[in-house]
Amino acid sequence: MDTVTEFTEVKGARKYRRRTVDEKRQIVEETLSSGRSVAEIARSHEVNANQVFDWRKQYLDGRLGVNGRECALLPVTVNEVNDSSVDEAAACPPAAPSPGIIRIQLPRGDVHVEGSVDPDTLRVVIQCLSR
Incomplete structure:
Protein backbone atom coordinates (compact mmCIF):
# COMPACT_ATOMS: atom_id res chain seq x y z
CA MET A 1 0.00 0.00 0.00
CA ASP A 2 1.32 3.41 -0.95
CA THR A 3 1.12 6.12 1.63
CA VAL A 4 1.43 9.80 0.95
CA THR A 5 2.77 11.99 3.65
CA GLU A 6 1.91 15.65 3.42
CA PHE A 7 3.95 18.27 5.10
CA THR A 8 2.15 21.43 5.85
CA GLU A 9 3.90 24.40 7.19
CA VAL A 10 2.16 25.65 10.29
CA LYS A 11 2.75 29.26 10.94
CA GLY A 12 3.24 30.09 14.56
CA ALA A 13 0.99 32.43 16.38
CA ARG A 14 1.70 36.06 15.76
CA LYS A 15 4.05 37.38 18.37
CA TYR A 16 3.33 40.85 19.62
CA ARG A 17 6.04 43.00 20.99
CA ARG A 18 5.29 44.31 24.44
CA ARG A 19 6.32 47.93 24.84
CA THR A 20 7.54 49.29 28.13
CA VAL A 21 5.92 52.38 29.60
CA ASP A 22 9.08 54.34 28.73
CA GLU A 23 8.88 53.20 25.08
CA LYS A 24 5.19 54.13 24.88
CA ARG A 25 5.88 57.53 26.43
CA GLN A 26 8.77 58.17 24.03
CA ILE A 27 6.61 57.31 21.00
CA VAL A 28 3.74 59.50 22.23
CA GLU A 29 6.07 62.43 22.94
CA GLU A 30 7.48 62.04 19.45
CA THR A 31 3.97 62.41 18.01
CA LEU A 32 3.34 65.51 20.10
CA SER A 33 6.60 67.30 19.34
CA SER A 34 7.54 66.43 15.78
CA GLY A 35 5.88 67.69 12.64
CA ARG A 36 5.32 64.14 11.42
CA SER A 37 1.94 62.40 11.37
CA VAL A 38 0.94 59.79 13.93
CA ALA A 39 0.68 57.17 11.19
CA GLU A 40 4.21 57.89 9.99
CA ILE A 41 5.66 57.66 13.51
CA ALA A 42 3.66 54.49 14.21
CA ARG A 43 5.05 52.86 11.06
CA SER A 44 8.60 53.79 11.99
CA HIS A 45 8.15 52.02 15.35
CA GLU A 46 6.17 49.11 13.83
CA VAL A 47 3.05 49.94 15.82
CA ASN A 48 -0.54 50.34 14.65
CA ALA A 49 -1.56 54.00 14.52
CA ASN A 50 -4.73 53.26 16.52
CA GLN A 51 -2.54 51.89 19.30
CA VAL A 52 -0.49 55.10 19.32
CA PHE A 53 -3.69 57.17 19.58
CA ASP A 54 -4.72 55.04 22.57
CA TRP A 55 -1.31 55.59 24.18
CA ARG A 56 -1.69 59.35 23.61
CA LYS A 57 -5.00 59.30 25.47
CA GLN A 58 -3.37 57.34 28.30
CA TYR A 59 -0.48 59.82 28.34
CA LEU A 60 -2.79 62.83 28.62
CA ASP A 61 -4.75 61.07 31.37
CA GLY A 62 -1.50 60.48 33.28
CA ARG A 63 -1.57 56.70 32.92
CA LEU A 64 1.89 56.38 31.34
CA GLY A 65 3.83 57.41 34.40
CA VAL A 66 3.61 61.14 33.72
CA ASN A 67 0.48 63.12 34.37
CA GLY A 68 -0.13 64.87 31.05
CA ARG A 69 -2.78 67.13 32.63
CA GLU A 70 -0.67 68.14 35.60
Whole structure:
Protein backbone atom coordinates (compact mmCIF):
# COMPACT_ATOMS: atom_id res chain seq x y z
CA MET A 1 0.00 0.00 0.00
CA ASP A 2 1.32 3.41 -0.95
CA THR A 3 1.12 6.12 1.63
CA VAL A 4 1.43 9.80 0.95
CA THR A 5 2.77 11.99 3.65
CA GLU A 6 1.91 15.65 3.42
CA PHE A 7 3.95 18.27 5.10
CA THR A 8 2.15 21.43 5.85
CA GLU A 9 3.90 24.40 7.19
CA VAL A 10 2.16 25.65 10.29
CA LYS A 11 2.75 29.26 10.94
CA GLY A 12 3.24 30.09 14.56
CA ALA A 13 0.99 32.43 16.38
CA ARG A 14 1.70 36.06 15.76
CA LYS A 15 4.05 37.38 18.37
CA TYR A 16 3.33 40.85 19.62
CA ARG A 17 6.04 43.00 20.99
CA ARG A 18 5.29 44.31 24.44
CA ARG A 19 6.32 47.93 24.84
CA THR A 20 7.54 49.29 28.13
CA VAL A 21 5.92 52.38 29.60
CA ASP A 22 9.08 54.34 28.73
CA GLU A 23 8.88 53.20 25.08
CA LYS A 24 5.19 54.13 24.88
CA ARG A 25 5.88 57.53 26.43
CA GLN A 26 8.77 58.17 24.03
CA ILE A 27 6.61 57.31 21.00
CA VAL A 28 3.74 59.50 22.23
CA GLU A 29 6.07 62.43 22.94
CA GLU A 30 7.48 62.04 19.45
CA THR A 31 3.97 62.41 18.01
CA LEU A 32 3.34 65.51 20.10
CA SER A 33 6.60 67.30 19.34
CA SER A 34 7.54 66.43 15.78
CA GLY A 35 5.88 67.69 12.64
CA ARG A 36 5.32 64.14 11.42
CA SER A 37 1.94 62.40 11.37
CA VAL A 38 0.94 59.79 13.93
CA ALA A 39 0.68 57.17 11.19
CA GLU A 40 4.21 57.89 9.99
CA ILE A 41 5.66 57.66 13.51
CA ALA A 42 3.66 54.49 14.21
CA ARG A 43 5.05 52.86 11.06
CA SER A 44 8.60 53.79 11.99
CA HIS A 45 8.15 52.02 15.35
CA GLU A 46 6.17 49.11 13.83
CA VAL A 47 3.05 49.94 15.82
CA ASN A 48 -0.54 50.34 14.65
CA ALA A 49 -1.56 54.00 14.52
CA ASN A 50 -4.73 53.26 16.52
CA GLN A 51 -2.54 51.89 19.30
CA VAL A 52 -0.49 55.10 19.32
CA PHE A 53 -3.69 57.17 19.58
CA ASP A 54 -4.72 55.04 22.57
CA TRP A 55 -1.31 55.59 24.18
CA ARG A 56 -1.69 59.35 23.61
CA LYS A 57 -5.00 59.30 25.47
CA GLN A 58 -3.37 57.34 28.30
CA TYR A 59 -0.48 59.82 28.34
CA LEU A 60 -2.79 62.83 28.62
CA ASP A 61 -4.75 61.07 31.37
CA GLY A 62 -1.50 60.48 33.28
CA ARG A 63 -1.57 56.70 32.92
CA LEU A 64 1.89 56.38 31.34
CA GLY A 65 3.83 57.41 34.40
CA VAL A 66 3.61 61.14 33.72
CA ASN A 67 0.48 63.12 34.37
CA GLY A 68 -0.13 64.87 31.05
CA ARG A 69 -2.78 67.13 32.63
CA GLU A 70 -0.67 68.14 35.60
CA CYS A 71 0.56 71.70 35.57
CA ALA A 72 4.22 72.35 36.05
CA LEU A 73 5.46 75.68 37.35
CA LEU A 74 7.84 77.47 35.05
CA PRO A 75 9.93 80.58 35.76
CA VAL A 76 8.15 83.74 34.68
CA THR A 77 9.49 87.22 33.91
CA VAL A 78 7.07 90.13 33.88
CA ASN A 79 8.10 93.04 31.71
CA GLU A 80 7.46 96.54 32.98
CA VAL A 81 4.65 98.43 31.28
CA ASN A 82 5.10 102.06 30.27
CA ASP A 83 3.29 104.17 32.92
CA SER A 84 1.65 106.44 30.31
CA SER A 85 -0.08 103.47 28.66
CA VAL A 86 -1.43 102.36 32.05
CA ASP A 87 -2.94 105.81 32.70
CA GLU A 88 -4.58 105.81 29.25
CA ALA A 89 -6.02 102.34 29.80
CA ALA A 90 -7.43 103.37 33.20
CA ALA A 91 -9.02 106.51 31.73
CA CYS A 92 -10.77 104.67 28.88
CA PRO A 93 -11.77 101.15 29.89
CA PRO A 94 -12.55 98.95 26.89
CA ALA A 95 -16.20 98.23 26.15
CA ALA A 96 -15.54 94.50 25.79
CA PRO A 97 -12.68 92.47 27.21
CA SER A 98 -9.90 92.31 24.67
CA PRO A 99 -7.79 89.19 24.30
CA GLY A 100 -4.30 89.43 25.67
CA ILE A 101 -0.91 88.45 24.37
CA ILE A 102 1.24 85.84 26.05
CA ARG A 103 4.92 85.39 25.17
CA ILE A 104 6.68 82.39 26.68
CA GLN A 105 10.40 81.76 26.23
CA LEU A 106 11.39 78.12 26.65
CA PRO A 107 14.72 76.36 26.08
CA ARG A 108 13.54 74.74 22.83
CA GLY A 109 11.56 77.64 21.40
CA ASP A 110 9.31 80.61 22.02
CA VAL A 111 5.52 80.57 22.22
CA HIS A 112 3.51 83.64 21.24
CA VAL A 113 -0.21 83.45 21.97
CA GLU A 114 -2.60 86.15 20.82
CA GLY A 115 -6.30 86.00 21.54
CA SER A 116 -8.06 83.03 23.07
CA VAL A 117 -6.48 79.59 22.89
CA ASP A 118 -7.60 76.10 23.81
CA PRO A 119 -5.93 75.44 27.21
CA ASP A 120 -5.28 71.76 26.42
CA THR A 121 -3.46 72.64 23.20
CA LEU A 122 -1.38 75.31 24.93
CA ARG A 123 -0.47 72.86 27.72
CA VAL A 124 0.73 70.23 25.22
CA VAL A 125 2.83 72.81 23.34
CA ILE A 126 4.45 74.05 26.57
CA GLN A 127 5.11 70.49 27.74
CA CYS A 128 6.76 69.54 24.48
CA LEU A 129 8.93 72.66 24.32
CA SER A 130 9.96 72.58 27.97
CA ARG A 131 11.51 69.09 27.79
